[in-house]
Amino acid sequence: MSGTLFGIHPVLEAIRARPCSITRVLVAAGRHDARVEGLVSAARRSGAVVERQPREAIDRLADGGVHQGVVALVSGAEYADxxxxxxxxxxxxxxxxxxxxxxxxxxxxxxxxxxxxxxxxxxxxxxxxxxxxxxxxxxxxxxxxxxxxxxxxxxxxxxxxxxxxxxxxxxxxxxxxxxxxxxxxxxxxxxxxxxxxxxxxxxxxxxxxxxxxxxxxxxxxxxxxxxxxxxxxxxxxxxxxxxxxxxxxxxxxxxxxxxxxxxxxx
Missing domain, CATH: 3.40.1280.10 (SPOUT methyltransferase, trefoil knot domain)
Structure with a gap:
């Protein structure tokens, strides 16, 4: 869907279901735990660009949402026919x-x-x-x-x-x-x-x-x-x-x- 997704689970589901829709995955600097690294690997396999960003940048993109240090920029059709x-x-x-x-x-x-x-x-x-x-x-x-x-x-x-x-x-x-x-x-x-x-x-x-x-x-x-x-x-x-x-x-x-x-x- 056009815009942003945030949170480990929603982003990972989008990578699995519609990998072509993910344009970039932004990860907060300092997040290197197993869940995040697994998501990073999946994103790279899908062809998405993965970038490390300051936590403040992730906060702004998530607009106050609970993002767990992960935001994806996505594009593509939002709704089914x-x-x-x-x-x-x-x-x-x-x-x-x-x-x-x-x-x-x-x-x-x-x-x-x-x-x-x-x-x-x-x-x-x-x-x-x-x-x-x-x-x-x-x-x-x-x-x-x-x-x-x-x-x-x-x-x-x-x-x-x-x-x-x-x-x-x-x-x-x-x-x-x-x-x-x-x-x-x-x-x-x-x-x-x-x-x-x-x-x-x-x-x-x-x-x-x-x-x-x-x-x-x-x-x-x-x-x-x-x-x-x-x-x-x-x-x-x-x-x-x-x-x-x-x-x-x-x-x-x-x-x-x-x-x-x-x-x-x-």
Whole structure:
């Protein structure tokens, strides 16, 4: 992605995933520990120029971020093509659509959760939301190098296109009438998560096939959006593993099976 990456893990992931995008790797003078030297060797093998710089220069490039003495200057395409992401999605698709997440740290964290859950792609609005800047990339801990992230011009229109493709569009809403465990997430699903504070916007909420909620047991009124998204994404993983075990004739485990769940697009 155009600009800078900082931190050992994000830079190393970028070197491994897209070595041609790395133009220079800057390392703080005096950093010679094994992790940094391993990164330096990988960068040189990829063809990137490696330079030692004063710590102050690294601090300026990272703009206050935790850089661990390493900054990479990168170039190249930032976002995947939405249609290509959909075409390459495995069946049943598991997609994440973000409706106006503004904090880049939340963006990076939710991308990390989606990658860990094996999602096929993440979709962001082209305007009015956080993008793949250095802070989001750092917060993703390298996940943006493994999971395609695409931008869409109109979130609501994109959700309607997904429905036409047979994908269930499911919103995450604290007031949603359906429990996150009561919906059949083993089918093709796009999870829609709203921005900080306001949640899903009205038109996006009205476009969803179902609205899921996670009941709160303690005094906290709500969960961080990346945590809430991770809970639902991994519920989808659990349901899909249970369905696969059942199809293969194995023990069903604790899953209730499709009976008692809502959802199922014809």
């Amino acid at each position: 939405p249609e290509q992401v959909l075409e390459r999605a495995t069946a049943p698709a598991l997609l994440l659509v973000l409706d106006g997440v503004e904090d880049p740290r939340n963006l990076g964290a939710v991308i990390r959760s989606a990658a860990a859950a094996g999602a096929d792609g993440v979709f962001l609005p082209s305007h009015g939301a956080a993008g793949l800047g250095a802070v989001a990339v750092k917060a993703s801990a390298g996940a943006v190098e493994r999971l395609p992230v695409a931008r869409v011009g109109n979130v609501v229109a994109f959700l309607k296109r997904l429905k036409e493709r047979g994908v269930w569009v499911v919103g995450l809403d604290p007031e949603g009438p359906t429990s996150w465990t009561a919906f059949d997430l083993a089918q093709p699903v796009a999870l829609v998560v709203g921005g900080e504070g306001r949640g899903l916007r009205r038109l996006a909420r009205e476009t969803c096939d179902a609205l899921l909620s996670i009941p709160m047991r303690g005094e906290a009124g709500s969960l961080n959006l990346s945590v809430a998204a991770g809970i639902v994404l991994f519920e989808a993983v659990r349901q899909r593993l249970a369905a696969r075990r059942g199809a293969e004739g194995g023990p069903p485990g604790p899953d209730r099976g499709p009976a008692g769940r809502t959802g199922g697009r014809e």
